[in-house]
Amino acid sequence: MRITKDLVAASATPLVLGILAEGESYGYAILKQVNELSGGQLEWTDGLLYPLLHRLERLGHVEASWQTPPEGRRRKYYRITEQGLAELAEQRRQWAAVVDALRGVWNSTQAIQPITAPAWEGGR
Amino acid sequence: MTIAGDSELEGQIAEWRAYVHRRREMHSTDAEELEDHLRNRITELTESGLRADEAFLIAVKRMGTLDELSREFAREHSERLWKQLVLAKEPSAPAAARSRRELPVMLLCAAVAALAVKVPSLFGVDIADDDGSFYVRNMSLFVLPPLAAYFVWQRRVGPRVIGALAALFVLGAIAANAYPLDDGSQSLAITAIHLPLALWLVVGVAYTGGDWRSDRRRMDFVRFSGEWLIYLNLLGAGGGMLMAFTAGTFNAIGLDAEEFIGSWLAPCGFAAAVIVSAWLVEAKQSVIENMAPVLTRVFTPLFAATLLAFLVAVAWTNNGIDVERDALILFDLLLVVVLGLLLYSISARDLTAPPGFFDRMQLALVVSALVIDALVLLAITGRITEWGFTPNKTAALGENIILLANLAWSAWLLLGFVRGRMPFAHLERWQTRYMVVYAAWAWTVVLTFPPLFDFA
Numbered sequence: 001m002r003i004t005k006d007l008v009a010a011s012a013t014p015l016v017l018g019i020l021a022e023g024e025s026y027g028y029a030i031l032k033q034v035n036e037l038s039g040g041q042l043e044w045t046d047g048l049l050y051p052l053l054h055r056l057e058r059l060g061h062v063e064a065s066w067q068t069p070p071e072g073r074r075r076k077y078y079r080i081t082e083q084g085l086a087e088l089a090e091q092r093r094q095w096a097a098v099v100d101a102l103r104g105v106w107n108s109t110q111a112i113q114p115i116t117a118p119a120w121e122g123g124r
Numbered sequence: 125m126t127i128a129g130d131s132e133l134e135g136q137i138a139e140w141r142a143y144v145h146r147r148r149e150m151h152s153t154d155a156e157e158l159e160d161h162l163r164n165r166i167t168e169l170t171e172s173g174l175r176a177d178e179a180f181l182i183a184v185k186r187m188g189t190l191d192e193l194s195r196e197f198a199r200e201h202s203e204r205l206w207k208q209l210v211l212a213k214e215p216s217a218p219a220a221a222r223s224r225r226e227l228p229v230m231l232l233c234a235a236v237a238a239l240a241v242k243v244p245s246l247f248g249v250d251i252a253d254d255d256g257s258f259y260v261r262n263m264s265l266f267v268l269p270p271l272a273a274y275f276v277w278q279r280r281v282g283p284r285v286i287g288a289l290a291a292l293f294v295l296g297a298i299a300a301n302a303y304p305l306d307d308g309s310q311s312l313a314i315t316a317i318h319l320p321l322a323l324w325l326v327v328g329v330a331y332t333g334g335d336w337r338s339d340r341r342r343m344d345f346v347r348f349s350g351e352w353l354i355y356l357n358l359l360g361a362g363g364g365m366l367m368a369f370t371a372g373t374f375n376a377i378g379l380d381a382e383e384f385i386g387s388w389l390a391p392c393g394f395a396a397a398v399i400v401s402a403w404l405v406e407a408k409q410s411v412i413e414n415m416a417p418v419l420t421r422v423f424t425p426l427f428a429a430t431l432l433a434f435l436v437a438v439a440w441t442n443n444g445i446d447v448e449r450d451a452l453i454l455f456d457l458l459l460v461v462v463l464g465l466l467l468y469s470i471s472a473r474d475l476t477a478p479p480g481f482f483d484r485m486q487l488a489l490v491v492s493a494l495v496i497d498a499l500v501l502l503a504i505t506g507r508i509t510e511w512g513f514t515p516n517k518t519a520a521l522g523e524n525i526i527l528l529a530n531l532a533w534s535a536w537l538l539l540g541f542v543r544g545r546m547p548f549a550h551l552e553r554w555q556t557r558y559m560v561v562y563a564a565w566a567w568t569v570v571l572t573f574p575p576l577f578d579f580a
Contacts, residue, residue, distance in 0.1 A: 026160070027157060045192065046161060046165065046183075046186045046187045047192070048196050050197075051196040051200040052200075054197075055200050058200070076153070076157045
């Protein structure tokens, strides 16, 4: 199954904020965690995570700092802020509302079963 | 993984980094962040059994195309598409240590210039109630040495050149103050005009880092001068607003700020602006297009049209040019403008480009200026033989002849170039070589005119 671009874009902010709420992290680790959480179904173009992180930084939801391990390259770490936690809570409320509404829709139209993707699309 | 494979991978990564660096939307820190990501991805892929080059290909593919990436970065950082003159430079290269000191040194020089202007007031000569001529004579001596000092520091000029610069400034100070110039005398006005010019060319020596014989460096100084003037005017406009608001707001609460403005804000601000403009020109050299050549492009056709219209009007009405007192100076200024238009189009020109429409336009401009000036000179010679020489007239006439000679030969070279007989570089070399003449003339006027005309 491939999740459409719009859904990926819409869920990106709460996902990143949620991951950062568990602790400081950096781009690659965040991406790996997204991958694990979604069981590999959420596919991001790697590079596009960074403009998103920069946007969150500009909005004040996260803070960034460069850290250099004793040996190795320096790396940019992101940490969630108070404001970011508030934003996360807000996003969570909104998503809960959406999920509730969708659940209502699925229940009332149980006739429609999830359709498995046709075989020729499986390889995409 | 073998060492050969490792270095090959490093080469590939370096190449990729170079591509990223070429995108204006992405700063070097972004490139670093992305590179870190790329390396993580490659490590993971090689650990799962892929060869380094395969891992690299996949990692790059997953990163997304650079076009897509820069589009997203541009959406988030649209300000980066405007080339910014960053005050706090990105801490990128190790060579930045000196450029980090650039700003403090510039501020120091600006502060020295601003305070130097106020030093005479310790001895009772204040600029606001200076009915005399002290500041008229000496303003450039307060402002330009700090500017030269800034370039001396920046270009790491050797001690011999520093000595020569200092000697020239001292010579200028002597010329300005040793002669008994009366307030309101013509000689005073002439010194006030020519000393800054002479000292500006001394600054030019500092600007070239002592390498003032080089044609390229001289042309750089010409470019610098034009941009500097533009920046000084911009800062001046801002300073004017600041002064107007200072006066207005303090007036509103019944305090008179005019004395403060007149004796502190205006002179010190001007002195500091001279240095700051120079720093701005240097700092933004590689950041923004030069303005002077753009203005040249706009005004060359307009001036050419005006001068041609003037010539037609002279021929049509058969009116001779009425040589009033100030006419000679007016036409001197006209020649300066034409020369400026010529110089700045040369300064921005690709020396190898073939002659085009603009070059013909320029030729028309120069030739019409020459014809007009010939008419003026014809008219003025009669006046001078009638009334004799005064410092003003002599200086104005001398300048006119110097500019005329320059433009006449420029026209000849330009004609040769337009007809495809001569490379454009000749014209450039002619202009840069000619700068010695300006220096010689300015110093001659400053040093010899007052005694020559009995300090009239």
